[in-house]
Amino acid sequence: METLPSHITLAHGNGGYYMRQLIEQLFAKHLANPILNLAADAATLPPINGVPMVTVDGFTVQPLEFPGGNIGSLAVHGSVNDLAVAGGRARYLTLSAIIEEGLPMAQLQRVITTLATTANDAGVQVVCGDTKVVPRGEGSGLYLTTTAIGERVCEQPLGMTNIQVGDTILVSGPVGDHGTAVMLAREQFGLSGELQSDVANVYPLCDALYKLPGLRFLRDPTRGGLATVLHEIQQATKLGIWLQQQAIPLRERVATLCEILGYDPYYLACEGRVVAVLDNQQADAALARWQALPQGEEAAIIGVVTNEPQRVVLETELGGERVLEELADDPLPRIC
Amino acid sequence: METLPSHITLAHGNGGYYMRQLIEQLFAKHLANPILNLAADAATLPPINGVPMVTVDGFTVQPLEFPGGNIGSLAVHGSVNDLAVAGGRARYLTLSAIIEEGLPMAQLQRVITTLATTANDAGVQVVCGDTKVVPRGEGSGLYLTTTAIGERVCEQPLGMTNIQVGDTILVSGPVGDHGTAVMLAREQFGLSGELQSDVANVYPLCDALYKLPGLRFLRDPTRGGLATVLHEIQQATKLGIWLQQQAIPLRERVATLCEILGYDPYYLACEGRVVAVLDNQQADAALARWQALPQGEEAAIIGVVTNEPQRVVLETELGGERVLEELADDPLPRIC
Numbered sequence: 001m002e003t004l005p006s007h008i009t010l011a012h013g014n015g016g017y018y019m020r021q022l023i024e025q026l027f028a029k030h031l032a033n034p035i036l037n038l039a040a041d042a043a044t045l046p047p048i049n050g051v052p053m054v055t056v057d058g059f060t061v062q063p064l065e066f067p068g069g070n071i072g073s074l075a076v077h078g079s080v081n082d083l084a085v086a087g088g089r090a091r092y093l094t095l096s097a098i099i100e101e102g103l104p105m106a107q108l109q110r111v112i113t114t115l116a117t118t119a120n121d122a123g124v125q126v127v128c129g130d131t132k133v134v135p136r137g138e139g140s141g142l143y144l145t146t147t148a149i150g151e152r153v154c155e156q157p158l159g160m161t162n163i164q165v166g167d168t169i170l171v172s173g174p175v176g177d178h179g180t181a182v183m184l185a186r187e188q189f190g191l192s193g194e195l196q197s198d199v200a201n202v203y204p205l206c207d208a209l210y211k212l213p214g215l216r217f218l219r220d221p222t223r224g225g226l227a228t229v230l231h232e233i234q235q236a237t238k239l240g241i242w243l244q245q246q247a248i249p250l251r252e253r254v255a256t257l258c259e260i261l262g263y264d265p266y267y268l269a270c271e272g273r274v275v276a277v278l279d280n281q282q283a284d285a286a287l288a289r290w291q292a293l294p295q296g297e298e299a300a301i302i303g304v305v306t307n308e309p310q311r312v313v314l315e316t317e318l319g320g321e322r323v324l325e326e327l328a329d330d331p332l333p334r335i336c
Numbered sequence: 337m338e339t340l341p342s343h344i345t346l347a348h349g350n351g352g353y354y355m356r357q358l359i360e361q362l363f364a365k366h367l368a369n370p371i372l373n374l375a376a377d378a379a380t381l382p383p384i385n386g387v388p389m390v391t392v393d394g395f396t397v398q399p400l401e402f403p404g405g406n407i408g409s410l411a412v413h414g415s416v417n418d419l420a421v422a423g424g425r426a427r428y429l430t431l432s433a434i435i436e437e438g439l440p441m442a443q444l445q446r447v448i449t450t451l452a453t454t455a456n457d458a459g460v461q462v463v464c465g466d467t468k469v470v471p472r473g474e475g476s477g478l479y480l481t482t483t484a485i486g487e488r489v490c491e492q493p494l495g496m497t498n499i500q501v502g503d504t505i506l507v508s509g510p511v512g513d514h515g516t517a518v519m520l521a522r523e524q525f526g527l528s529g530e531l532q533s534d535v536a537n538v539y540p541l542c543d544a545l546y547k548l549p550g551l552r553f554l555r556d557p558t559r560g561g562l563a564t565v566l567h568e569i570q571q572a573t574k575l576g577i578w579l580q581q582q583a584i585p586l587r588e589r590v591a592t593l594c595e596i597l598g599y600d601p602y603y604l605a606c607e608g609r610v611v612a613v614l615d616n617q618q619a620d621a622a623l624a625r626w627q628a629l630p631q632g633e634e635a636a637i638i639g640v641v642t643n644e645p646q647r648v649v650l651e652t653e654l655g656g657e658r659v660l661e662e663l664a665d666d667p668l669p670r671i672c
Contacts, residue, residue: 016663
């Protein structure tokens with residue numbers, strides 16, 4: 001079989017020789033595992049222990065590569081994390097790639113290599129995949145979709161409807177890093193490149209709280225950021241959210257950049273953080289568990305669930321109050 | 337909540353108000369079932385009976401709607417069928433939609449309505465979903481990805497490596513209907529519109545053969561058509577494939593159109609047909625089972641697996657021989 005050409009062509013999507021070459025020499029080469037079978041139409045999985053859980057996520061981030069990660073690491077963590085905050089451990093991934101004609105093969109290789117390493121580190125196997133090629137000008141390089149399949153680990157029920165007045169709200173680390181890193185990569189502002197996406201597997205953070213009594217709800221604040229998660233809670237519970245601005249971890253670089261460019265960091269995506277809501281009696285225990293993990297060193301208690309007002313309110317450092325409204329226009333599209 | 341606007345905007349993908357509106361008023365409205373939970377990050381499934389199976393497929397068909405179906409029916413059948421030919425019955429689907437800014441809301445509604453009806457008819461539930469919106473000019477209306485999860489039904493091992501010299505090859509109905517229907521819809525040739533895609537659930541056809549002794553292999557000939565499936569068999573087995581051209585079911589309209597436009601119908605996609613390879617002792621029994629089904633009335637025995645030559649050879653109606661080469665350039669891209 002020939003070596004791969006320098007760029008993706010439409011023939012890589014036609015089911016014939018070139019598609020077979022792309023799958024064998026790129027996708028299967030990096031993603032190989034005992035379950036993935038190129039000759040089969042479907043994967044046969046080992047029995048799932050306990051209650052099966054599943055989630056799906058599409059990824060359209062632009063640019064495809066950014067400080068701290070690329071669309072490949074995002075596609076693994078996005079689905080693994082959605083299962084984790086729902087109380088489940090991902091075991092298997094399915095992968096769909098919609099590739100634009102003209103994508104440099106070297107870039108696709110970097111992305112798929114990262115995806116493979118990330119999956120391996122997270123303990124998940126890519127068990128089946130599909131590739132399609134769309135004509136130049138009908139994509140933006142690469143769109144990925146992953147479905148994560150696993151089993152329930154958390155024995156407590158998790159959900160917004162469990163949330164009660166007086167509950168405490170925690171976040172596992174600084175917010176807005178991913179959104180800011182992607183924005184910098186996109187706009188090439190010429191600013192410091194030390195800002196990195198926080199894209200990471202949040203399963204260890206979630207697992208640290210699964211057995212803590214009084215845990216009500218976990219969520220990774222991705223699209224729409226911290227403010228959007230809190231809004232969803234407010235709308236589902238009809239309660240209020242009261243936040244202490246000075247308690248919310250925020251990197252100085254992110255704060256400065258947002259100030260210069262007019263973004264509100266509380267609406268910017270994180271890809272490796274968790275928001276937890278739990279009984280206030282357990283807040284200190286939860287914080288201690290998180291701070292004991294490398295990923296949770298900067299975790300903080302940031303607010304409380306109130307009866308009134310039925311809004312998301314930020315108490316500013318100077319003692320003022322600012323209402324965080326529901327996101328309408330998109331401040332920063334395509335960050336995941 | 338407001339009513340949906342006439343077209344998709346970038347704000348429908350931002351995680352905030354408009355995305356919630358789109359999901360509640362369109363996706364969840366049509367796809368509602370007891371497992372789908374908009375407030376959760378992941379779906380919790382009932383226990384899977386037996387051996388779990390999974391498959392994934394991406395859909396980029398252009399145009400989105402064509403005689404006999406649309407990208408919604410294709411996205412359900414594509415994954416349900418991949419599981420069926422691998423010996424499994426699909427129970428659950430995950431759905432990812434990558435929507436282009438500017439897509440008419442009415443068209444999205446037609447597609448999702450069809451998808452919901454098709455899933456219902458096939459006995460599968462959409463258990464979780466994700467939507468992303470990409471800017472105008474970076475998509476082509478709508479890309480869908482579905483993952484089907486189910487359980488193994490066929491107790492015989494199925495696979496190309498089981499195929500032996502002397503085995504019989506069957507096809508469940510006329511080939512090339514889907515490819516031709518999409519081509520007509522795309523090009524608006526002004527030719528007769530009576531040609532329809534064969535897009536359909538092939539599970540009943542597969543299930544009819546699961547218990548037949550000597551069944552070796554099933555495959556739905558989608559991208560690359562019948563010829564590509566036979567090529568994959570040839571390459572996997574290093575045996576030969578000998579076909580009787582006059583035995584291969586082909587609608588006269590498809591044949592005529594292919595002749596006029598210079599396409600080879602054996603390379604055009606089907607979306608509701610099955611190719612079966614089985615012990616020649618069982619060929620008549622298999623044919624009878626298929627012909628007893630509404631979808632299999634035009635089923636036929638089309639060829640045999642040989643030792644030599646190690647190629648896919650078509651014996652023409654006049655007694656000549658034509659080698660069907662492996663597909664390289666794409667005759668008709670984006671048909672699924």
